[in-house]
Amino acid sequence: MDDNRVRLEVTLARYDHAHPVVCGEVEIAGVRPRFVRPATPTTCADLLAAGGPDLADVALPDYLRHRGAGDDRLTALPVFLSRAFRHRSILVHRDRVRSAHDLAGARVGALDRLAPAVVNAVGLLVDSHGLDPARLSWISAADETDLAARLSEGSIDVAVATSPSAVLSAAGGAAIGPLFDDPVSAERGYAEKTGVLPIERTLVARSEVIRRHRWLASNIYRSFEIARRRYFQRLSDIRASRVPIPGAPQHYRALQQVFGDDFWPYGIAANAASLEAALRYAADQGIPLAGRDVDDYFAPVEPFVDGS
Amino acid sequence: MTGPTRSSRAEPLGFTFAISSYDHVEDLVAGRIPIQGADPLFIRLPIPEMFRRFVTVQDWDVSEMSFVNYGTMRANGDDRVIGMPVFPSRLYRQSAIFVRSDRISRPEDLRGARVGVPAWANSAGVWARGLLADMHGVHPRDVIWYQGGIERPGRVENVPARFMPDDITLHRVADRGLEEMLWTGDIDALILPAPPPSLETSVASGGLIRLLYDDLAAAERAYREKTGCLPMMHVVAVSARLHEQDPTILVRVYDALETARREYFERLRSEEISHVPLPWHETHLARVDAELAMSDWAYGIEPNRRSLETYLRYVSAQGLIPTHGVRAEDLFPEWISAMDERSHGRRSEERVDG
Numbered sequence: 001m002d003d004n005r006v007r008l009e010v011t012l013a014r015y016d017h018a019h020p021v022v023c024g025e026v027e028i029a030g031v032r033p034r035f036v037r038p039a040t041p042t043t044c045a046d047l048l049a050a051g052g053p054d055l056a057d058v059a060l061p062d063y064l065r066h067r068g069a070g071d072d073r074l075t076a077l078p079v080f081l082s083r084a085f086r087h088r089s090i091l092v093h094r095d096r097v098r099s100a101h102d103l104a105g106a107r108v109g110a111l112d113r114l115a116p117a118v119v120n121a122v123g124l125l126v127d128s129h130g131l132d133p134a135r136l137s138w139i140s141a142a143d144e145t146d147l148a149a150r151l152s153e154g155s156i157d158v159a160v161a162t163s164p165s166a167v168l169s170a171a172g173g174a175a176i177g178p179l180f181d182d183p184v185s186a187e188r189g190y191a192e193k194t195g196v197l198p199i200e201r202t203l204v205a206r207s208e209v210i211r212r213h214r215w216l217a218s219n220i221y222r223s224f225e226i227a228r229r230r231y232f233q234r235l236s237d238i239r240a241s242r243v244p245i246p247g248a249p250q251h252y253r254a255l256q257q258v259f260g261d262d263f264w265p266y267g268i269a270a271n272a273a274s275l276e277a278a279l280r281y282a283a284d285q286g287i288p289l290a291g292r293d294v295d296d297y298f299a300p301v302e303p304f305v306d307g308s
Numbered sequence: 309m310t311g312p313t314r315s316s317r318a319e320p321l322g323f324t325f326a327i328s329s330y331d332h333v334e335d336l337v338a339g340r341i342p343i344q345g346a347d348p349l350f351i352r353l354p355i356p357e358m359f360r361r362f363v364t365v366q367d368w369d370v371s372e373m374s375f376v377n378y379g380t381m382r383a384n385g386d387d388r389v390i391g392m393p394v395f396p397s398r399l400y401r402q403s404a405i406f407v408r409s410d411r412i413s414r415p416e417d418l419r420g421a422r423v424g425v426p427a428w429a430n431s432a433g434v435w436a437r438g439l440l441a442d443m444h445g446v447h448p449r450d451v452i453w454y455q456g457g458i459e460r461p462g463r464v465e466n467v468p469a470r471f472m473p474d475d476i477t478l479h480r481v482a483d484r485g486l487e488e489m490l491w492t493g494d495i496d497a498l499i500l501p502a503p504p505p506s507l508e509t510s511v512a513s514g515g516l517i518r519l520l521y522d523d524l525a526a527a528e529r530a531y532r533e534k535t536g537c538l539p540m541m542h543v544v545a546v547s548a549r550l551h552e553q554d555p556t557i558l559v560r561v562y563d564a565l566e567t568a569r570r571e572y573f574e575r576l577r578s579e580e581i582s583h584v585p586l587p588w589h590e591t592h593l594a595r596v597d598a599e600l601a602m603s604d605w606a607y608g609i610e611p612n613r614r615s616l617e618t619y620l621r622y623v624s625a626q627g628l629i630p631t632h633g634v635r636a637e638d639l640f641p642e643w644i645s646a647m648d649e650r651s652h653g654r655r656s657e658e659r660v661d662g
Binding site: 013240243246255 | 328329330331332334335338340355396397398399400403404501502503524525528529532538541542569572575576579580581582583584585586587588589591592593596600605
């Protein structure tokens with residue numbers, strides 16, 4: 001009998017917590033996937049292009065904007081592959097800006113207003129520091145060197161960068177630095193207070209593929225969830241250091257103390273705070289939305305059932 | 309003049325390569341990172357079987373193996389295996405010491421205690437005995453040692469210890485399992501890298517068997533600060549058989565493993581995408597790197613000199629290698645030679661090309 005499994009073209013960055021699916025150790029039931037690791041991060045436009053993949057990880061703001069424009073050719077799955085704290089991404093000239101209060105009506109420099117790092121960084125300033133997003137003006141910069149130069153000369157008040165270290169290298173001086181004296185400490189405080197681990201990239205599928213097979217979204221979700229659990233088991237393996245970070249099991253335990261046992265969950269319910277924050281940040285920054293109901297953005301998936 | 313890496317061979321060199329699953333090795337096993345001029349067949353088996361079959365009969369050509377087994381074999385004059393300074397697994401072995409909480413409250417209580425190990429020449433045991441001496445003054449001669457099977461009796465050593473000092477007491481147990489002896493109180497502690505379920509459950513539920521250290525993070529940090537070591541448990545080696553066929557394979561396998569390692573750390577440092585789902589790993593790593601004499605899981609001899617010298621000090625005190633004269637370079641002479649030849653070859657090529 002021919003292999004009549006559903007063929008799925010998947011373009012996915014390298015995620016250690018998804019690798020078991022990519023290398024075939026964890027199958028997607030009913031599916032024969034082909035995985036491609038892209039040279040640059042995939043966009044919604046890549047998914048929609050002729051010959052584009054069926055499934056990919058894309059930036060959450062990119063996906064929200066497509067849905068906000070009324071385009072429902074793409075459907076996200078609640079598999080949150082890339083997440084990051086972005087207090088460290090907010091850079092200022094320290095002689096001119098001492099605290100978030102100095103940023104009222106600021107000129108914000110960024111390479112891409114829709115980059116998840118930018119949306120999450122500005123979002124936390126609005127949420128936690130009362131910045132009025134309507135009063136901000138946005139200046140587009142060409143690259144990190146440009147951002148550093150603009151901060152130095154004062155043509156922007158704050159730079160929000162995906163790669164703050166590249167901006168700091170270009171600036172090469174003590175005057176340009178993070179807004180927060182201790183960004184990691186500020187991030188920890190934010191995490192403890194809000195329960196948010198900001199989402200940056202999520203799995204997105206072409207809607208017609210998901211619609212064609214009623215079981216497909218749940219099967220994909222299940223496989224990624226198994227891979228995710230395996231990662232954290234590997235992290236704590238005392239037989240051998242699967243993850244080459246000295247003291248990794250102890251760091252993991254420390255993270256659980258801040259977040260609870262499961263700090264990188266998939267699914268909508270477990271991510272209510274982070275998803276609501278994502279919609280709020282997008283709305284505040286003028287990204288059009290398809291409503292404020294989180295469920296509307298994701299393919300429904302059956303809850304993971306453990307056991308064999 | 310052509311250098312040794314320019315092969316006249318038309319066909320890639322086929323060989324078997326057994327290695328366990330590691331995030332810093334996976335892309336090599338998945339075929340994304342090639343080994344120059346080679347067509348490897350990767351074999352994945354559970355670690356104990358993989359190790360035993362390579363050490364005893366070299367069932368595959370290239371293998372991950374116990375670092376302590378490797379060093380001991382070479383010290384015994386057994387050169388069937390030829391290592392390279394690649395250490396896929398490195399762990400602090402404070403987590404390997406399981407004690408009866410009714411007998412042992414602090415490390416010093418291990419003086420005069422009866423402690424079981426699955427093998428004397430076992431990496432977890434060597435580093436645990438070393439740290440007990442370095443951190444708490446509890447030396448191997450202060451403890452009564454028992455070696456045997458853990459869950460079932462009858463385990464024998466893969467590699468013999470030929471240099472045992474007279475003052476170390478080691479009993480070989482043939483008729484009972486050491487796990488059972490711990491529960492019945494015939495021994496007071498066990499040192500082993502992979503605890504059987506009864507021990508794991510007891511530790512997790514605060515039962516009779518506990519870890520020696522309540523605060524592993526603090527104990528590991530103290531050890532790092534004192535010794536600057538990241539203890540290597542495993543190493544990668546090539547069979548003499550393959551090495552005879554092609555001595556340059558040592559360097560080519562090394563290069564591919566090094567590429568996989570380097571790419572892992574490039575991904576880890578990405579500010580654009582979280583390739584690794586661990587918030588604040590940079591902060592954790594920065595702190596650890598400040599305490600260590602090396603960083604980024606470095607391969608090679610020079611970056612690992614501290615850890616290698618500590619390893620040599622431990623195994624010579626524990627009767628696994630001669631007490632004097634063994635240096636870090638003596639562990640990997642063929643690799644050093646192959647690397648030297650490769651760089652001379654390159655320099656000659658540059659001279660020829662002018």
